[in-house]
Each structure stands twice: as structure tokens, then as C-alpha cells.
Amino acid sequence: MRSSAGPAAGGRSRWTRVLRTPLGLAATVLTVAVLALAVLGPVLWGTGAEAVDTDNILAQPSGEHWAGTDNLGRDILLRVLVASRLSIVLALLAVAIAVVVGLLLGSAPFLVGRRPGRLLSAAVNIAVAFPGLLLALFFAVVFGVGATGAVLAIGFAGAPAFARLTQTLVAGVAARDYVSAARVAGVGRVRILFRHVLPNIAEPLVVNATIGAGNALLSFAGLSFLGLGVQSPSYDWGQLLYDGIGAIYVNAAAALAPGAAVLVAGLGFNLFGESVAKALGIGTRATRVERVRGPEPRAGDGAATPSDVVLDVRDLEVTVPGAAGPVRPVRGVTFEVRRGEAIGIVGESGSGKSLTALAVTRLVDDACRVDATRLELLGHDLRAADTAVRRRLLGTSLAMVFQDPMTSFNPARRVGGQLAEVATHHQGMSRRAALARAVDRLRSVRIGDAAARARQYPHEFSGGMRQRAMIGMGLMGTPALIVADEPTTALDVTVQRQVLDLLATIRAADAAALVLISHDVAVVGEVCDRVLVMYAGRIVEDLPATDLASAALHPYTRALVAAVPDMATDLTEPLATIPGRPVDPANVPPGCAYADRCPLADARCRTEDPPLATTPAGPAGVVERADHRVACWHAGEPFPADRDTDELVESP
Structure with missing residues (x-):
């Protein structure tokens, strides 16, 4: 039975489990105490920390002054408590700069393309090779002595490591099928980054930012200790530590108090980061999609062409870079698919079936080159430059059903919101209307209680339900062509039959063409009208499905x-x-x-x-x-x- 608890309840339960562990409880209490001290310290002890007592200069620790006094008779412990605000605020500002710059550098290769991205990646890798403290000292000289220069220095010194982490995470998520689906729907790279990529890498980024706060605190104290950070009359823990070292043989507590503060605060942030790694979920609230309208379609755009040919492919070749030179895994593939027709593509793994489908749907990697004498969908040349009209055509007239529905959906967004994005982006619907259509499409693919299911996340669906929801996403427009790449993989035979029957029903009801890629020769022979047999990147036989078993x-x-x-x-x-x-x-x-x-x-x-x-x-x-x-x-x-x-x- 499905639990009625929502994501918020799940988040509370995760936090509860963490707080029940000794490490999680200690880290949380310690971090909250440090932050509370930063807020309340100057308010409670600010006056006492500035009080000068010339009768108690360099006094030893006592009941009145627990850590002794400095060379002006000011209470060292009170000054350590008051300095917590400036020390922590400056460290958090440095972390914020490191995170922002790191995100920009780490996300840039995804946004700017392959070649410029390589240059940025190389620059980041070179910067990561240098020790962080060395970079901080370099930037401190560049930006100048003082709190502002120290914040910028530590921020920019921490950015390369954060950028390297972001690059790795973005590259992993960018290869997922739901990102490819967003690309074929015409969603821009910036929107994909903020809606599909960053929400799914938020957990490690937040954890590393939290741990980075502890490291920044230590680095900032180090710069101030060296005289490159906070300058008098302001003071932070690093400056107090420098002053205390000068009198360590007279009063050891003068150096131990600020040193202990740096140690405890840094340890708290680091331990809290480890706790966040366990407690932080990936659920995010779906944001409203802005209505995007491309240019009004010309006569015939997205409509049936005079011919009943939906997809026309001539001499398709795909070239990918290899260790010993370019490799052609698809060689001279030629076929056409007519309205209402079902074409099956079979062959062993590595025969080029899926790569042919990705090339047709324009989802191949940027490093791949696609060549063809003709590549048309509904009479529109898919080899032409990317335009709003072409994106709208692909987003509404082509439906792609991927092999693994778990990687085809964005796990951080609700299923209904992901389906609705097609309608808001390509059909100009309002968010409410798009969600209503998403519920209707889920209902049309035989998902019970569609309204409730639309509010759930992909992991709450079974494998067969996710595959049907993926088909429903394709039906948000008016697809003339459905490309199904191994749609029944990893499903039991009963669910396989349901998915195949659903595809057959959709094809019969809407006269949509179907390209079914499968290893199962028997399924293709039963479902399809025609079969293309591929071997070593080319079609070796094109025959009616009725002849497959007896007349091949x-x-x-x-x-x-x-x-x-x-x-x-x-x-x-x-x-x-x-x-x-x-x-x-x-x-x-x-x-x-x-x-x-x-x-x-x-x-x-x-x-x-x-x-x-x-x-x-x-x-x-x-x-x-x-x-x-x-x-x-x-x-x-x-x-x-x-x-x-x-x-x-x-x-x-």
C-alpha cells in the first residue's frame, strides 16, 4: 500500500535518523552553537571585549578573566567570543565566492560545447594541481592586504576544487536519458542545467560547500595570522592567535583560546557536512516553466506532407572518434517509415541499432558526426541548423521511448511536472492546463489514479508504470513517429505484453509510425510490419515481418x-x-x-x-x-x- 507521507515527511525521517546517531547529533549541536555564538557574541559581550583595564595588562587566567588579558588589559576570552561573528561571516563569504565561481567554471563545458569546454577543463585541472594555501597566498597578494582581499583570495583559491567536482557531476548527469529527452524537446542548455542537472547534483555540492566552510575558516585564520587578513582595529580569530603567540611564554591561554575556537568551529562544519551527506534528500520543488513560443509555424510545419512518408533516411553514416582514428559504427543505412507503419530493427549488440535511432532523433553526442544524403521528418530536413521551428517539430511530432525509464526521468522532479514541460514549452499552455493534460496522458496509457500519480516521483512508480509514463510523455504532443529503443528490457513478460499492446493501440488510434528496436526477434516479428536486420553498422536485410520466420x-x-x-x-x-x-x-x-x-x-x-x-x-x-x-x-x-x-x- 502506498504511503500517504510526502517528501517532507521523508526528509524529516532522514534527519531524525541522523540526529539519533552520536556523530550526527554532536555535529548538529556543535554547528548550531557556533552559529548562535556568531549571532549573539557581539551583542552579549561586545562592550566587555572593548573595555580597557590598564591595571590588568597581560594578566594571567583568573576567575575574572578566564583566558587572561592582552597588552591593553582587555579580556581575551570575551574578544574570542566576539570575534566569532567576523571570523565565520568572512569564511562563509569566501565559501559563497568559491561555490559561485566553481559552479560557473564547472558548468561552462556543458554550456559552451566540447572544444571551449576542453580548454576550461584543462585550466581547472591545472589550478587544482596547486595547493589551496599557495593559491590563497597568491591571490592575497593580487587582491591586497585586508579582509576584502582575504575573502576574495580564499574564495578564488577554493573555486578550482569545487569546479572540478561540478564538472564530474555534470558530466555524469548530462549523459542520462532524461537530459537527452529534454534536448530533443528543444529545451535550451541553460534551462536543462538549472532544471535537470543542478537539482540532481545538489547533494554532493551542498556537502562539499559545508565542509568547505570549515576549510575556509582555517584558511582565513591562517591569512590573518600572517598579517594578510583582518587588520586593526577589527579582529578575528587569526589575528587574536597572532597576538597570543607573541605572549605565549607569559600566558599560554592567550594563544590556546583563539586556536581552540578555530579548531572547534572548523571541526563542527566538517562533521556537519558529513551529517548532511546522510540527511539531505534530492527532492526539489518543480519551478514554473515559462511559456516559450517559437516563431509561428509556416504552412505545413509539423503537419502531414503530401507523401505519407514520415521518416526518410538515405545513406546515414555516424562517425565517432576512436583511439586509432575515426570509427563508423553506422555505415550507409537507408530506409523509410510511412504513416501508421511499424518498423522493427534487430541485430546483436553493437550492430548499430540504437545509434541509428539516436542519429535520427538528433541525440548523438557532440563528438559524433552524422552524415546523410537525406534525413527528413515529415518533410523537414533534420540536417539543417537548429531553429525554434525544428525544435518544436521534434518536441511535438517525435516521441522517444528510452530503454531504461529510471534514467529517462529526472529523479528530482515529479512525473506530472516533467510531462507538463512538453506542453508548456512547445504548445504554449499554462502550467495548470499542461498539468491537466499530463494527467490525461497518464490516464491514456492506463495508469490508475493518474491525478495522484502525477504528483509522485519516478522512484515511486514500478518499472512498467515508468515505461508507460515515458510513452505518455511522448503523447503530450501529437507524435507522427514513435522511436522505442528496447522498451521492454528488464520487464517481466506480462508487463512486456502490456507495453507492446499499448504501443500497438496508440499506433492504430493515431496512425503514428513506430520504429521498434529490440534484440527479441520474435517480438519484432509479431508487432511490426517490416523488419530491418542490422549487422556491423549496416542493414543486411529488409523484409516483411511475415517472412521473418520462414522466408528470410x-x-x-x-x-x-x-x-x-x-x-x-x-x-x-x-x-x-x-x-x-x-x-x-x-x-x-x-x-x-x-x-x-x-x-x-x-x-x-x-x-x-x-x-x-x-x-x-x-x-x-x-x-x-x-x-x-x-x-x-x-x-x-x-x-x-x-x-x-x-x-x-x-x-x-
């Missing part, structure tokens, strides 16, 4: 089908696999890439790469069909007499 022509396709167990499979025998290993995209051999694994391969197969074309009638008895293309010199030929169909595969 390419040896690789026949081996894939033979490797799928069915009700007639002999349970006493081990499951079969295709012999050999898939081709390394960085080392594709000449000729047919499948030749080394194919029982029909000859010398021609190892030197000439067969084109994807309609196979004419020949000695093998293959009948020419316009809807069946294959890339093989021996398409449909029977296997050698000593090799039957079952021997296309080998036992593991």
Missing part, C-alpha cells in the same frame, strides 16, 4: 531466427548461439562483414561488399520481390549438405 534470405537473419527457442526446442540440448563474435566497428574487414561467421562465404564474400538490393530470381529458387531487399551474394541459397539449419548455431 540472409544467413545472418536465418541464424538469428534459428537461435530463438520456441515450443519445439529440445529442452535436453543447450541453447544455441551464433558462432563467432560480432565485428569490431573499428576493424571492419573488407567484403561482407559476416563472412567469417557465414557457412556460405567464399572468396568473393571476403573481397566484395554486397549491396542492399532486391534479389532477382536465380538458381536458388528465390523469387524477386520489391518489398524484400538483402545484402548477400548467396541470398536464399541452401546451406552445404553437411550443415542443416540447426547447425547455423553452436552450443555455448
